[in-house]
Amino acid sequence: MAAFLYSTELLARRSLSVDTFEADFSRPSGFDFTAGQRIRLVHGALVRDYSLANAPDDEALTLCIRRVTTGRLSPLLSLVPVGTAFAFSGPHGYFVYRPSVRPAVFVATGTGIAPFAAMARSGVEGFSLLHGVRQAGECYYAALLRSRARRYIACLSRKAPSGTATFRGRVTDYLAAHLEPGPYDFYLCGRGDMVRDATWIVDERFAGSMVYSEIYY
Numbered sequence: 001m002a003a004f005l006y007s008t009e010l011l012a013r014r015s016l017s018v019d020t021f022e023a024d025f026s027r028p029s030g031f032d033f034t035a036g037q038r039i040r041l042v043h044g045a046l047v048r049d050y051s052l053a054n055a056p057d058d059e060a061l062t063l064c065i066r067r068v069t070t071g072r073l074s075p076l077l078s079l080v081p082v083g084t085a086f087a088f089s090g091p092h093g094y095f096v097y098r099p100s101v102r103p104a105v106f107v108a109t110g111t112g113i114a115p116f117a118a119m120a121r122s123g124v125e126g127f128s129l130l131h132g133v134r135q136a137g138e139c140y141y142a143a144l145l146r147s148r149a150r151r152y153i154a155c156l157s158r159k160a161p162s163g164t165a166t167f168r169g170r171v172t173d174y175l176a177a178h179l180e181p182g183p184y185d186f187y188l189c190g191r192g193d194m195v196r197d198a199t200w201i202v203d204e205r206f207a208g209s210m211v212y213s214e215i216y217y
Helices: 110-121 142-148 171-177 192-205
Strands: 006-015 020-026 038-043 046-051 060-066 085-092 104-109 128-133 151-156 185-190 210-215
Touching: 006 060, 046 060, 046 110, 060 110, 104 110, 104 171, 104 192, 110 128, 110 142, 110 185, 128 142, 128 171, 142 151, 151 171, 171 192, 185 192, 192 210
Parallel strands: 104 128, 104 185, 128 151, 185 210
Antiparallel strands: 006 020, 006 085, 020 060, 038 046, 038 085
């Protein structure tokens, strides 16, 4: 196993939905990152990559975690007491915001919203954002993202409550039928099938666009 440079400990945990929570970790001296990057969290033989959801100048490191019963690390993270020690390496990845003349379109599914929360907290604004989740209660960071976005659209796979301003369907359905033609910078973060299908749609409908992606496993 590669050497891990930083030690940290769990500071707090907050529920976001039935199976998703935030976890705050202490920030080691000298650790810096760019919004959108991730860390590789380690506990014993358990290793898992997580995108950081906090701003680069925040005191704590915040992860948005979905508890998966068969997961490598999330069940433990949902149960261990505050103060539990971990290690991590990083920052990893190149999924960072790149200003350009093209409008930015952020597309996320589930906890793939985490790097976009970090970008919004770092001052990025004026983007369009599609967040694909099952129901309205899983629209993590909606208030933050609405405050920074030019357009925020929750794409729900289940029926929304009456009066809720949302789109019923997948993020790819919205891209295929509702996003205005033109060149964009697309930032895709979430399940591999979403990233694949969205990339196909971009190739077919949005000539001159750029695509940046991060797959969540």
